[in-house]
Amino acid sequence: MIQAYLGVDVGSVSTNLVIISELGQLLASKYMRTNGRPIQTVQEGIQALGQEAASQIEIIGCGTTGSARYLTSMIIGADVVKNEITAHAIAASHEIEDVRTIIEIGGQDSKIIILQDGIVTDFAMNTVCAAGTGSFLDQQASRLCIPIEEFGGYAAKATNPVRIAGRCAVFAESDMIHKQQLGYNLEDIVAGLCEALVRNYMNNVGKGKEIMAPVVFQGGVAANQGLVRAFKKYLGFEVVVPPYHDVMGAIGAAYLAREAVKRKGRTGFKGFNLENINFRTTSFECRGCSNACEVVQFFENNNLIARWGDRCGKWELQVG
Amino acid sequence: MYTVGIPRSLAYFFFLPLWKTFITELGHEVIESPPTSRAILDRGVKEAVNDACIPIKLYHGHAAHLAENCDFLFCPRLVSVRKHGDFGSETFCPKFLGLPDMVRLALKDLPPLIDTRIDLKQPGGGSQEAAGEIGLRLGNSPAQVKRALRLGMAAQGYFHRLCQQGILADDALQAVFNGEKIYPPQSHGQDITIAVVGYPYAIYDPYINAGLLKILQQQGVRIVTQDMLSDRELNRQDSKLPKTLFWYFSNRAVYGGLHFMSDRQVDGIIHVTAFACGPDSMVDRLLEIEAKRHATPYLPIAVDEHTGEAGVRTRVEAFLDMLRYKRRRR
Numbered sequence: 282m283i284q285a286y287l288g289v290d291v292g293s294v295s296t297n298l299v300i301i302s303e304l305g306q307l308l309a310s311k312y313m314r315t316n317g318r319p320i321q322t323v324q325e326g327i328q329a330l331g332q333e334a335a336s337q338i339e340i341i342g343c344g345t346t347g348s349a350r351y352l353t354s355m356i357i358g359a360d361v362v363k364n365e366i367t368a369h370a371i372a373a374s375h376e377i378e379d380v381r382t383i384i385e386i387g388g389q390d391s392k393i394i395i396l397q398d399g400i401v402t403d404f405a406m407n408t409v410c411a412a413g414t415g416s417f418l419d420q421q422a423s424r425l426c427i428p429i430e431e432f433g434g435y436a437a438k439a440t441n442p443v444r445i446a447g448r449c450a451v452f453a454e455s456d457m458i459h460k461q462q463l464g465y466n467l468e469d470i471v472a473g474l475c476e477a478l479v480r481n482y483m484n485n486v487g488k489g490k491e492i493m494a495p496v497v498f499q500g501g502v503a504a505n506q507g508l509v510r511a512f513k514k515y516l517g518f519e520v521v522v523p524p525y526h527d528v529m530g531a532i533g534a535a536y537l538a539r540e541a542v543k544r545k546g547r548t549g550f551k552g553f554n555l556e557n558i559n560f561r562t563t564s565f566e567c568r569g570c571s572n573a574c575e576v577v578q579f580f581e582n583n584n585l586i587a588r589w590g591d592r593c594g595k596w597e598l599q600v601g
Numbered sequence: 602m603y604t605v606g607i608p609r610s611l612a613y614f615f616f617l618p619l620w621k622t623f624i625t626e627l628g629h630e631v632i633e634s635p636p637t638s639r640a641i642l643d644r645g646v647k648e649a650v651n652d653a654c655i656p657i658k659l660y661h662g663h664a665a666h667l668a669e670n671c672d673f674l675f676c677p678r679l680v681s682v683r684k685h686g687d688f689g690s691e692t693f694c695p696k697f698l699g700l701p702d703m704v705r706l707a708l709k710d711l712p713p714l715i716d717t718r719i720d721l722k723q724p725g726g727g728s729q730e731a732a733g734e735i736g737l738r739l740g741n742s743p744a745q746v747k748r749a750l751r752l753g754m755a756a757q758g759y760f761h762r763l764c765q766q767g768i769l770a771d772d773a774l775q776a777v778f779n780g781e782k783i784y785p786p787q788s789h790g791q792d793i794t795i796a797v798v799g800y801p802y803a804i805y806d807p808y809i810n811a812g813l814l815k816i817l818q819q820q821g822v823r824i825v826t827q828d829m830l831s832d833r834e835l836n837r838q839d840s841k842l843p844k845t846l847f848w849y850f851s852n853r854a855v856y857g858g859l860h861f862m863s864d865r866q867v868d869g870i871i872h873v874t875a876f877a878c879g880p881d882s883m884v885d886r887l888l889e890i891e892a893k894r895h896a897t898p899y900l901p902i903a904v905d906e907h908t909g910e911a912g913v914r915t916r917v918e919a920f921l922d923m924l925r926y927k928r929r930r931r
């Protein structure tokens with residue numbers, strides 16, 4: 282049996298699970314769509330990992346991150362619950378020594394993290410504006426009828442990227458259509474879109490930040506070679522895309538679990554067999570005052586184990 | 602005797618001791634709108650002009666909530682409270698100057714507004730005159746006004762003294778009016794000190810900032826704010842700037858930020874900034890540049906009508922991690 286650590290990153294778009302060894306080698310990983318059902322997705326993911334790995338691997342620590350990190354921690358019995366910024370920073374600094382800048386672009390949000398000597402010194406996060414996130418490319422790809430996976434290939438063939446104007450996804454889209462009508466070729470338009478996204482990211486999330494090398498580019502979008510090129514062109518130096526760029530948050534959570542278990546001694550991991558446990562949430566609208574909070578209750582086999590969503594603390598309940 | 606409504610927004614969080622004491626001592630009843638709720642926010646967003654900042658929209662919601670239940674709505678035209686700045690020309694943000702007009706135009710079925718102009722930067726101040734005007738509206742004699750103003754000022758002074766002992770403004774307000782005994786916050790179990798700066802109506806309204814102060818307290822943070830500093834401490838910072846800003850609350854936020862940047866006890870600064878606030882586009886940038894210069898960790902948190910608890914919590918947790926890792930490293 283190999284002793285190993287599990288990290289789970291549950292965001293609004295994707296759910297990622299990884300298992301790493303004591304030395305940080307990636308032993309298994311899963312990338313799944315959350316599809317608005319985090320509980321089921323996590324249960325399925327854990328079970329799938331169990332089928333692959335349970336016979337050779339013993340989980341001795343587990344951690345969660347992402348926007349559903351608290352919920353997920355109750356499902357799996359996590360030893361540590363960490364925000365995405367810290368998790369990404371931990372993962373990247375294990376991957377590239379002395380990393381100074383992390384560019385992370387996910388489906389619905391994007392972040393920038395500045396580090397010095399292995400610790401975070403500044404960060405910013407964007408969750409409001411789509412123009413600097415992966416969903417911007419997704420949208421334009423479907424408008425151009427190109428599968429997003431092929432986006433990078435098109436961009437690579439561009440000889441003269443078109444300048445797509447607009448700081449906002451809506452304007453960029455209309456400008457792109459305009460450029461299409463003017464007869465620019467698809468490759469140059471695709472490359473132009475990548476450059477527009479980079480500019481938007483830099484003006485929005487990267488605003489006022491001093492970007493120094495080594496730069497790590499991670500998140501699902503980093504698979505897109507067109508974007509990697511656009512970042513290089515904008516910054517004027519190399520950007521590193523780590524091999525497991527799409528599951529870095531989960532890797533960070535696993536590293537943090539390794540630390541946490543050293544402190545607390547043993548793991549709270551509930552095991553790979555979650556199919557016998559029934560997790561569910563119900564919600565009700567509180568009539569206590571005019572806030573009309575949507576209060577969520579979380580059950581494990583009919584035991585109420587947590588409640589949240591109330592603004593006043595009236596329903597607060599957190600067990601364990 | 603009249604019933605006078607005071608909306609729980611904007612300068613409420615700073616001048617309530619004076620206002621409420623003054624009006625009560627004149628023999629009238631003060632009613633305040635309840636703490637911000639979804640319903641109040643929605644109402645404000647609906648009624649106010651579209652491009653107003655979120656605090657102004659919120660004010661409309663609070664004013665609308667009170668409208669039916671009071672004889673007068675207290676909505677003074679706050680122009681200035683001191684002679685300050687490069688030409689002695691500091692005022693409140695322009696939106697405060699136009700507040701009574703905005704409210705009157707946006708809301709129907711309002712009771713009469715007490716929209717007395719408060720402009721104390723002129724020679725001789727003018728608080729007596731302003732108080733006299735309000736008294737006249739409410740049918741009080743000059744002698745009553747004089748006495749009520751004195752008591753109001755005393756209450757305001759007491760409020761500031763409590764804040765300067767390190768008590769958060771909302772607790773201090775409780776203490777002023779309900780005589781609740783407040784102990785200065787204990788430093789027990791708190792390993793990090795964070796200065797929260799920004800407009801009082803952004804910092805002390807837990808609805809609009811998604812419970813920022815509570816989240817910080819739960820995470821073992823000692824909170825200090827610019828309102829815990831005396832005017833003297835704040836104004837001293839002015840010499841560090843090439844030019845004073847034009848707006849009262851903005852200057853307080855900037856001075857507070859600058860003060861805490863050179864306070865070794867403070868580990869980091871959070872600036873709560875209001876979405877679509879004109880002055881904040883300067884205030885935030887100024888604080889960001891200065892924080893970098895002082896090597897002080899700095900986190901801006903922009904609040905708007907969609908501010909969610911999750912977003913604030915994630916940023917705060919990451920910020921605290923950053924500060925704690927840094928400390929461990931030292």
Ligand code: SF4
Nearest residue numbers: 567569570574591593
């Ligand atoms: S949970 Fe609290 S704040 Fe929310 S509606 Fe009920 S009483 Fe009001």
Ligand code: SF4
Nearest residue numbers: 654694696875878879
């Ligand atoms: S200072 Fe900013 S937030 Fe305050 S009233 Fe003026 S514009 Fe609005």
